[in-house]
Amino acid sequence: MIVDEQRPESWGADARDLCEIGIIEERTSRKLAMPLFALGDLLIEWKLGKGVMPYAQHRFERGDNIAPVYFSHGLNAKLFKYHLGIYNTFGYDKLKLSVEKGTRDGKVKLHTYYLMDSKIRRKRFSTDCFSEVFEEKALRSELGLDDLECYVTSKAKFFEMLKSNSYFFKKLANIKDGNANANAS
DSSP states (O other): OOOOOSOGGGSOHHHHHTSEEEEEEEEOOOEEOSTTOHHHHHHHHHHHHHHHHHHHHHHHHTOOOOHHHHHHHHHHHHHHHHHHHHHHHHEEEEEEEEEEETTOOSOOEEEEEEEEHHHHTTTOOOTTTTHHHHHHHHHHOSOOGGGSOOOSSSSOOHHHHHHTTOHHHHHHHHHHHTOTTSOOO
16 A cells, blocks of 8 residues: 655554655656657757747737748647657656655665656546536537627626626626615625
8 A cells, every 4th residue: 555645753653653654865857768869859959949939929020820930830849749759758757765664763775766757647647537427418508608698899898797797896886876885786
């Protein structure tokens, strides 16, 4: 059984005596186990670095998407996805662990553990575990987000704010009408 606790002392002595206490002493920065990828890594990092700022500057100045910018950005996106895939498959962190008995007898064993991204983090948590339930419910629904009433422009009109049923806006409307002390219920 693996138990995660911030402080071993917060566990009861009887329960702690049955366990071993492992502490992460040191963690190295992310490394890559893929041999001979250092040159490819440098080239991809260089290309991505050259493409990000010009693209952002172009989008700021012009806002359109001319063909050379479109293809350059598409190439950068593919390179980034490839680079990320390599690191997610072959990336690892090296951990130095100290392990001692739960009795805290002072005999500490040092271990090295390699935390492989593809082994540890792959397909672990589905944050949308109820998605099928809600998808089924959404398909049966007669209304969607596009059916809801929204503001006509980016600035809400007075009558639209009244429809929002905001307590704050009701108080503002009473002040506008000269009823500063009126309840906004």
